[in-house]
Amino acid sequence: MDYLTALFCQIDDFCKEFEPKFNSKLIKNNKIRNRPSCISTAEIMTVLIAFHQYRMRDFKTYYQWQVQSIWQRDFPNMPSYNRFLELATRALPAMLVFLTTQMGKCTGIGVVDSTTLSVCHNRRIHSHKVFKNIAQRGKSSTGWFYGFKLHAVFNHLGELVNFCLTAGNVDDRQGLKQMAKHLFGILVADRGYIGKDLSDWLKEKYGITLLTGIKKGMKPKQYTSEQKKLLKKRGVIETIFGQLKNLCQIEHTRHRLERGFILNLISGLTAYCLFPYKPMMFGKKSLLPMK
Numbered sequence: 001m002d003y004l005t006a007l008f009c010q011i012d013d014f015c016k017e018f019e020p021k022f023n024s025k026l027i028k029n030n031k032i033r034n035r036p037s038c039i040s041t042a043e044i045m046t047v048l049i050a051f052h053q054y055r056m057r058d059f060k061t062y063y064q065w066q067v068q069s070i071w072q073r074d075f076p077n078m079p080s081y082n083r084f085l086e087l088a089t090r091a092l093p094a095m096l097v098f099l100t101t102q103m104g105k106c107t108g109i110g111v112v113d114s115t116t117l118s119v120c121h122n123r124r125i126h127s128h129k130v131f132k133n134i135a136q137r138g139k140s141s142t143g144w145f146y147g148f149k150l151h152a153v154f155n156h157l158g159e160l161v162n163f164c165l166t167a168g169n170v171d172d173r174q175g176l177k178q179m180a181k182h183l184f185g186i187l188v189a190d191r192g193y194i195g196k197d198l199s200d201w202l203k204e205k206y207g208i209t210l211l212t213g214i215k216k217g218m219k220p221k222q223y224t225s226e227q228k229k230l231l232k233k234r235g236v237i238e239t240i241f242g243q244l245k246n247l248c249q250i251e252h253t254r255h256r257l258e259r260g261f262i263l264n265l266i267s268g269l270t271a272y273c274l275f276p277y278k279p280m281m282f283g284k285k286s287l288l289p290m291k
Contacts, residue, residue, distance in 0.1 A: 004050060004074060007274070011049070012042040014098050022093060037087055038077045044091040045098065047075070047084075048263065052248040052271030089259050095266045102273035104159025108185030111234055111281065112153045112193070114172045115241040116140050117165075117251045119147040119261070130255055138168030150250070150265070151175030153183065154240060156233075158278030160269060173198050180206050186227070188234045191215055233281040240272075240279050248272050 019041060047067055056062040063081050078084065119135050120128045125146045128135075135147045149170060152163040162179040172192045180202060186209045187202070194212050202208040211231055214221060223231070244250050250268035255261040272278075 003053075004046070004071070007050065007053070008042060008046045008074075011045045011098065012040075014101065015040070015042045015045070015094060018094055018097055037090070038079055039075070039084075039087065041091045041094050043075060043078075044084075044088050045095055045267075048088065048091070048095070048267040049271050049274070052268045053274065055247050055249075057249065085260070088263060092259065092263055092266070095263065095270065099266055099270045099273065102270060104155050104157065104161055104273075106153075106161050106183050106185065107155040107157065109156040109188075109230065109281065110153050110161060110183065110185070111156075111188045111237045112151070112176055112179070113190060113234075113237045113241070114149045114151045114175055114192075115245070116142075116145045116168065117148040117150055117265070118145045118253065119255060120253050122146060131258065131261070134167070134258065136167035136169040138170075149175065151179060152237075152240075153179050153187070154237060156281040158236065158240060158280045160273055163269065165265070177201070180208065183208055185209070186211060186230060188212075188230050190234060194218075230281070236279050236281050243275075243279070244268060244272055 047063070051059055051062050054062075054066070056066070060081055063084060067075055068078050072078075079087065116138065119131050122144060125137070128146070131147070137144060137146050138149060139145070145168060147168050149166050149168055149172075150163060151166065151172065153161045155161050162183070164175055164178045166175055173195055176189070176193060176198070184207055188211045191213045193210065194215065199210045202210050211223065211227055213231065248268035248271050250265050252264075255264070
């Protein structure tokens with residue numbers, strides 16, 4: 001069994017269980033005709049995830065050349081490119097739930113950070129219309145940008161544990177507060193998360209120990225040797241974000257609809273979760289959760 005068939009079988013088994021439950025919860029509307037589509041939700045999800053897994057750059061070329069030509073036997077009923085984009089949004093609820101089933105669990109040692117998702121070049125901010133009044137200007141360590149921020153928590157095995165999407169001008173500490181639920185143990189972060197109020201809030205509410213570096217002029221923090229080793233491994237999240245952007249292509253400036261942006265982001269995160277090898281802070285057996 002090749003990889004494409006295995007991926008489709010995994011998604012199809014999920015859809016057979018998810019779709020009946022999801023459809024039973026929908027509000028009935030007699031004015032809307034719910035006619036069956038020429039392709040299933042599982043086929044849509046497979047095409048979208050495989051686009052990131054096979055590391056293609058242009059979705060239109062990928063669909064017309066790879067899917068409709070090379071994979072014609074595997075997907076015999078594929079519609080035109082424009083029709084597929086219209087049908088793809090139907091798979092968004094299933095894609096979101098499927099992503100949660102592929103995410104990892106908190107192991108007691110995690111790393112948190114945010115990355116920018118620019119939607120256009122800075123010189124085109126005033127003429128940008130797709131995300132007008134939604135995207136915002138923000139500043140990162142690399143400079144100003146216009147778009148969104150992806151906040152994410154990964155465990156020491158490199159598995160995605162939780163994430164949230166905010167506008168580009170939202171503070172990283174606010175994103176961490178949204179993701180703190182169900183986390184425990186030690187959380188490693190960069191200097192953008194420095195704040196006594198945040199550290200005390202995480203410790204009192206969830207029992208999380210937040211480890212951060214120090215800025216110039218700050219008094220050195222009293223960390224143990226094990227905690228100092230964890231701080232040195234914080235850079236692994238930059239490698240993960242590099243894979244998400246360069247391999248899974250969760251960031252590009254060619255979006256024409258908001259739902260297309262969300263669908264691309266979710267399918268890219270799902271593709272990363274399905275990677276057999278991920279950047280790890282430590283080996284699977286080298287470190288246990290610490291209190």
